[in-house]
Amino acid sequence: MIFTTQNKKEFFRRTAGKIAAAVFWIAVWEMLCYIVKQEILIVSPVRVLVRLRELSGDASFWVSALNSMLHVLAGFLLGVSAGIVLAVLTTSVRLLYDLLYPLVSMIKATPVVSFIILALVWLRSEQVPTFTAFLEVTPIVLGNVMNGILKTDSGLLEMARVYRFGRARTVRRVYIPSVMPYFTAACTTGMGLAWKTCIAAEVLASTEFSIGGHIYDSKIYLETADLFAWTAVVVLMSVVLERLMVALMRKIGKKYNID
Amino acid sequence: MRIEIKHATKQFGEKFVLRDFSALFPEKGVLCLFGPSGCGKTTLLNCIAGLVRLDSGEVTGMENRRISFLFQEDRLLPWVSAEENIAAVLRGSRERNLREARALLVQVGLAGEADKRPHELSGGMRQRVAIARALAFGGNLYLMDEPFHALDDGSKQEIISLFREKTPDCLKILVTHDKREAELLADEIWILEGPPLEIMHIITKC
Structure with missing residues (x-):
């Protein structure tokens, strides 16, 4: 990208705006703490930072953060893979769509805690977060990718047929680029959802060495500062992971656009 | 072998677009199918290309045909x-x-x-x-469904000359509802009416 002076100005203006918004909300937060004055109800931003520093001095902090991230990634990737496979199958075999439709609707409508509690009965507690994240991500990816496949321009498909693209080339040249925007949207939503479900599952399963496990402890010992600190870790990691994913997908997308 | 359509019938819902339609196509040159919008000329083209299946009847002379299709839209x-x-x-x-x-x-x-x-x-x-x-x-058969609407007269002639020059032995079927375009570009013009599609008149230049 080439930065002209105009672009540069615009860029700085936007960044300044973002920082101002962040400062504003942190000030509101600080104000609230000042008014409430009870650490058990709300913890000040400064206190959260201090607590984070204390916690991060301990090796178990990093182990827990890493563990939770692995739960999220595993659940997310499983969900994405299953979603893609099912989307391809349901769009090629109508019968399969009819068969799967009620199941998918049921999964979508079921409260995530019901699955978590059920999974606790079925699985070992460290498998529960991944499993529930997988269950939540799959329908999102399935729905979006299916929609993308169905909305592929029939004119282009006809063109591919006339010019004898064959299956491989039709998929690569027509289907994948058409589905890409739907897929990216599903992944962004799915990643956020995977974090939320994973942490919820870890709390309910009080999984050892996980962020959710620590959040569970903070509830028992009424350590609101810990709750805030761990939540901050989740938010941060979720944002970072999502950004990384979007950057990676843009790279892959570029390959399919240009190559 | 020349392309021939024998007793072709194609129905969309209640409407017969083709009804016992038969025609023998020339071996080469530019053939214009000229007729009003919706008379069934695009359907005829799609049937030859195999994009639309006939309800009955057949298209013969399609063995070893490689079709270059020019759509109405650029696609x-x-x-x-x-x-x-x-x-x-x-x-x-x-x-x-x-x-x-x-x-x-x-x-x-x-x-x-x-x-x-x-x-x-x-x-x-x-x-x-x-x-x-x-x-x-x-391809060795060029099917063109009003592909020149975005071009001016000069460009149309230029492009058709290019086709003639590059594909002298192939049949080029050009669908159009623009009379001037037909007169400008064709070796043979079929004046069509429909639906159901019917050949009213054949004009051969030369």
Whole structure:
């Protein structure tokens, strides 16, 4: 990208705006703490930072953060893979769509805690977060990718047929680029959802060495500062992971656009 | 072998677009199918191309036919450049395909636009890319469904001359509802009415 002076100005203006918004909300937060004055109800931003520093001095902090991230990634990737496979199958075999439709609707409508509690009965507690994240991500990816496949321009498909693209080339040249925007949207939503479900599952399963496990402890010992600190870790990691994913997908997308 | 349609019938819902339609096509040259919008000429073209299946009747003389189809719309892949769009219908070495694509783009008057995406080109330019693609595919039957509407008279003649020059032994069927276009470009004109499609009159130039 080439930065002209105009672009540069615009860029700085936007960044300044973002920082101002962040400062504003942190000030509101600080104000609230000042008014409430009870650490058990709300913890000040400064206190959260201090607590984070204390916690991060301990090796178990990093182990827990890493563990939770692995739960999220595993659940997310499983969900994405299953979603893609099912989307391809349901769009090629109508019968399969009819068969799967009620199941998918049921999964979508079921409260995530019901699955978590059920999974606790079925699985070992460290498998529960991944499993529930997988269950939540799959329908999102399935729905979006299916929609993308169905909305592929029939004119282009006809063109591919006339010019004898064959299956491989039709998929690569027509289907994948058409589905890409739907897929990216599903992944962004799915990643956020995977974090939320994973942490919820870890709390309910009080999984050892996980962020959710620590959040569970903070509830028992009424350590609101810990709750805030761990939540901050989740938010941060979720944002970072999502950004990384979007950057990676843009790279892959570029390959399919240009190559 | 000449292409022949025998007793073709095609129905969309209640409407007969083709009803016991038969015709023998010329061996080569530019044949214009001229008729009002909705008379069934596009359906006829799609039946020959195999994009629409006949309810009854048959199309013969299609053995070993490689069809270059020019659609009403450009139908270019929006996510790749002009040259990539053309190379997409070719097989074999990527380098050679791209070189051939660029050479064809020069011939249709788009020398400087090879690496532009369709959305960066005007309607007429996009249609020229589609024409270059049809030529690149190198069919021995050219089916064209009003592909020249975005071009002016001069360009139409220029493009048709290019087709004549590159594909002297192939039949080129051009569908149009523009009388002047038919008179300008064709060797033979079929004046059609419908639906159901009917040949009212055949005009042979020469």
